[in-house]
Amino acid sequence: MAHYYFENPLSIDDDFMTIRTRFAPSPTGYLHIGGVRTALFNWLLAKQAGGQFILRIDDTDTRRNLEDTLQPILDGFSWLGLDWDEGPEVGGPHTPYFQSQRLEHYQTAAKRLLASGHAYRDYSSPEEMAAERETAEKEKRDFVYSRTWMAETDEQAAEFESQGRSFVVRLKMPREGKCEFRDVVRGDVSFDWGRESDHVIQRGDGTCLYHLANVVDDHDFEVTHVVRAVEHLSNTPRQVFILQSLGYEMPQYAHVPFVAEPGSKNKLSKRKIDQYLNNKEFKRLYQSGAEIAKRIGVEADPYSFNPVLVDFYRDIGFLPDAVLNYLVLLGWSLDDKTENFSREEMLEHFSADRIVRSEASFDCQKLLSFQASYMNALPLKQKTKMCLGFLQKADLVSDPVACEQGDVISQIVEAAGDRICMAGDILKFDTFFIADEDMEFEDKPFQKRMVKPENAGFLLAEFNKVLNAADSFDAPSLEAELHGFCEAQGVGVGDIIHALRVAVTGKAAGFGMFDTLAILGRQRSCNRIQIALDELAKRVEANQ
């Protein structure tokens, strides 16, 4: 970093400032894909500058079991490889990183705000407040609290209390002027102070609210860049007010657009799954995921398991890098061509000022396409390992796997090639793991390839003899055998190969025929052909 000093002596401070960013999830039990994108931007910004990425848990208002609701989020980050330098599990110099454990910090800040006159005790009742609000609405003007029940001195407070009132702490917001600041994504922004209401920062019971907690924590944790979704932009003035009143330095703000629903500009929400399921691509992704989930014993309830949530991708065998690559391009781009970014490339090239200002809809197809290409580029060994996990979870393969079966699985994965998009796709090729007698023939292909062609049965029976006698059973030899056979019989390869596929796998489509036979091996191949032949005879008889 030192070289900056010589190249650009005017910005020493900037260059030597350690960038610290944070992501502050509420423990909700799931990790939202849009949240991950925001987290990714934060992570990139910190890491590319040698700074720190902090995970802070915003649990000021949760009564839920923290253990159950936080762990999935942490697991999600771990899976994605978005490591945090400070936060739960890893600790850090500003421990604790849970808002629920930092109440005294907020209370101290509230006290200071009270003492400096930037906040006041408010003795209004909720009903009185609501009435004022309603009146303002009726008169079609902005609601500005009359401050009728404001107590700035102990005497006033005592009087309200003698009326049996209790108080909350409200911000005494400025009533004129503008709040102006520069946002890395949105440029110069400005809000009229006069439109800001006197927000509550501390409840009657002494607990504190989000905005106060947020500002205090960002300051205590020395956060330099606040990168968050745009829905917080309109909250920013009150936070600026708090931080200025407390004498804190203002962080750099970057309000990034939210991730929108597939095919719309509404904010993506996990609550609207029903609606997204009407989207063709979304539904298709969900269904293929659900199918995999079902087979490996993961509960596939659409509300807790769907393409909006990160768990979904992990559970069905996506690659974290593919998800990240897709997400980094959702609202950010380097130039007009580059699409593929490894983690290192992201770190090298990401810059907040190239974040797009408009919201971006979530597109399953494009995510899938990244996944396909990343999976395809994965070395066979790793791909096999991933697939193996799914076979074991589906009880198709023992755990630990027998040595010779390991080789077979590797062969299957290799032969499957890019037909395996997500690792769970291996389950589509379960025919290799099923006992010959348990194999089922899909009806339509059986009819079309076996029953309908008159000579299918004959050719298959004859070729079965050839297979039985074949010298070697590897794919190239088998191919030679079949071609020789066809020539001798005076038929085309197409006249038998389809029937052969159906006989041996039960299905119309699959990967290379000779690979399939080789993997199955002589005994099983011949056995299956015989079973198919028997089935054919049965059906023909039934038809007569």
Next chain:
RNA sequence: GGCCCCUUCGUCUAGUGGUCUAGGACUCCGGCCUUUCACGCCGGCAACACGGGUUCGAGUCCCGUAGGGGUCACCA
């Protein structure tokens, strides 16, 4: 409704006044390859929301309109 924001192919985007008859990617549609499926390769369809300015020249600057979104809690 007030305030704020956004608006280039169906989707993600490039574009900072002049090779923009608007580029790339995903999808889709053809074709090739091929024993099926998939991949791959080649090709194609497809966009500057609208209306006014400013300018020799506007996707790019200004104003307005429309549409979309966010936000207005003792939630975060």
